[in-house]
Amino acid sequence: MTVTDYQSALAYIHSRPRLHKEANLNRIGALLDALGCPQEGQQFIHVTGTNGKGSVVKMVTCLLEATGLNVGRFTSPFITRFNERIAINQTPIPDAQLVAEVQKIEQQVSRLQAADPEFAVTEFETITAVMFDYFKQQAVDIAVIEVGIGGLYDSTNVLTPQIAVITSVGLDHQNLLGPTLGAIATHKAGIIKGHHPVVIGRLPSEAQAVITETAKRLASPLAINGVDFEARLTKTLPTWGQQLIFSNQANRLQQLQIPLMGDYQIQNAAVALQTYLTYLAQQHLPVDILTIKRGLKQATWPGRFEKINDEPLIILDGAHNPEGIAELVKTIRHQFKGRDIRLLFGALGDKNLAQMLPPLKKVASTLLLTTVPDNPRAATPEQYAQVDSEIAIEPDWPVALTRILADISTDDVLVITGSLYLISAIRSYFKGETIDD
Incomplete structure (x- = not known):
């Protein structure tokens, strides 16, 4: 056995291949069967989307926890420590528990490989198996699960959800999901299961048509943001947050506050609230406005329009695809009209x-x-220059950050955006933390 401690557990996980040439659920299915099918007999809310899924997962888990439930959360990627990806009531999986789970996985993979030398699971399949087994062992009441990529062939898609959630559909991961919004929506619609409710955000018409047809075919009740429910910003809070009003056919909830900025977070909150209220109705639980307010106020999420300094104002935002950038630009124009905006950007x-x-x-x-x-997937100076050779480039981010800070006034706004890998590194620099490899 190679897994003996925390570092060797991480090394084992990261030694698995990132992708497999065959897109199917056979490998994760075989591994989970060997583990005793821990995904069965659990309650899940399954969340996919091009953008917004992490924020929606966090809001839904906070709402469920405020209700008094024992709630698992599965997200990716992590910001500081790997363990953040698997948490119960916002507490990451302890190192010792992670080691024990990875040892169990290693043992079962070795046994499966003895029977079939060609058998191999990917890195994400390994992490998914750890998550399912840990939540089963800890007997969570419900777990909110974020899809890795797509949905249809994502390794999390072996579960049957109480509710399937699709936050947004945009052009990202086209090499894996297809070149069009319709093709990408087909993958994301793969998490919809027959007769189980579906909640979706405001989607492009091409994508919404695919989701609507899938839900209808599977007789899955569908709630659409802007049609069956909606949220509206009422004011920006001086304490870095927003106040909103939410309504659907059965509820009108006022003076709700989220400690998150960005116009898009109002829409994420709408999806999260509709998901939560759908779950309450399923379980015949009452709607309590104080519980909802308390839950939403806990929904902080690092690297999502996160303020890390006041003077000058420095914001971190993991906008890493065209749709995310569009929402970021919209928020900047709304929140900081008339102020000088300094931007540091790095992408894959x-x-x-x-x-x-x-x-x-x-x-x-x-x-x-x-x-x-x-x-290794980082965009190179040459790739940037092919798009626009006039934009200044400094490959070393600490040097780039020093350059931009040297020419900034206390009234300016510095927004650091792009890949969450970059956001993680810079956030850890400001916080004085060490990032896991």
């Missing part, structure tokens, strides 16, 4: 830089590009 090379750089350049008084650290 497989993202659509041609759609992301022009809107950033338009909204910024200063735009500086940098390289995502320690990632």
Whole structure:
């Protein structure tokens, strides 16, 4: 056995292949069967989407916890420590528990490989199996599960959810999910299960048509943001947050507050609240406005329009695809009208830089590009220059950050955005934390 402690457990997980040439659920199914099918007999809420799924997962878990439930949460990627990806009541899986779970996985994978030398699971399949077994062992009341990529062939899609949630559909991961919104929506619609409710955000018409048809075919009740429910901003809070009003056919909830900024977070809150209220109705539980307010106030989420400094105002936001950038630019224009905006941006090379750089350049008084650290997929200076050779580039992000801070006044706003890998590194720098490898 190679897994003996926390570091060797992480090393084992990261040694698994990132992708497999065959897109199916056979490998994760075989591994979970060997573990005794821990995904069975549990309650889940399953969340996918191009953007917003992490924030929605956090809001829903906070609402469920405020109700008094023991709630599991599965998200990716992590910001500081790997354990953040698997949590119960916001407490990450302890190191010792992670080691024990990975040892169990290693043993079962070895046994399966003895019977079939070609058998291999991916890194995400391994993490997914750890999550399912840990939540089963800890007997959570319900777990809120974020899809890795897509939905249809995502390794989390072996569960049957109480509610399936699709936050948004945009052009991202096209090499895996297809070139069109319809193709991507088909993958995301794969998490819908027959006769189980579906909650969706405001989607492009092409994507919404696919989701609507799938839900109808599977006789799954569908709630659409802007049609069956909605949330509206009532004011921006001076304490870094927003107040909103939510309504659906049965409820009108006023003076709700979230400690998150960004116009898009109002829409994420709408989806989260509809999901939570649907679950309460399923379980015949009462709607309590004080519980809802208490839950939403706990819904902080690092790296999502997060303030890390006041003077100058420094914000971290993991907008890493065209749709995310569009929402970020919209929020900047809304919140900081008339102020100088300094932008530091770093992305992965497989993202659509041609759609992301022009809107950033338009909204910024200063735009500086940098390289995502320690990632072979990071966009190179050459890739940036192919899109716009006039934008300044400093590959070393600490040097880039020093350059931009040297020319900033206390009234300016610095927004650091792009890949969450970059956000993680810079956030840890400001917080004085050490990131897991």
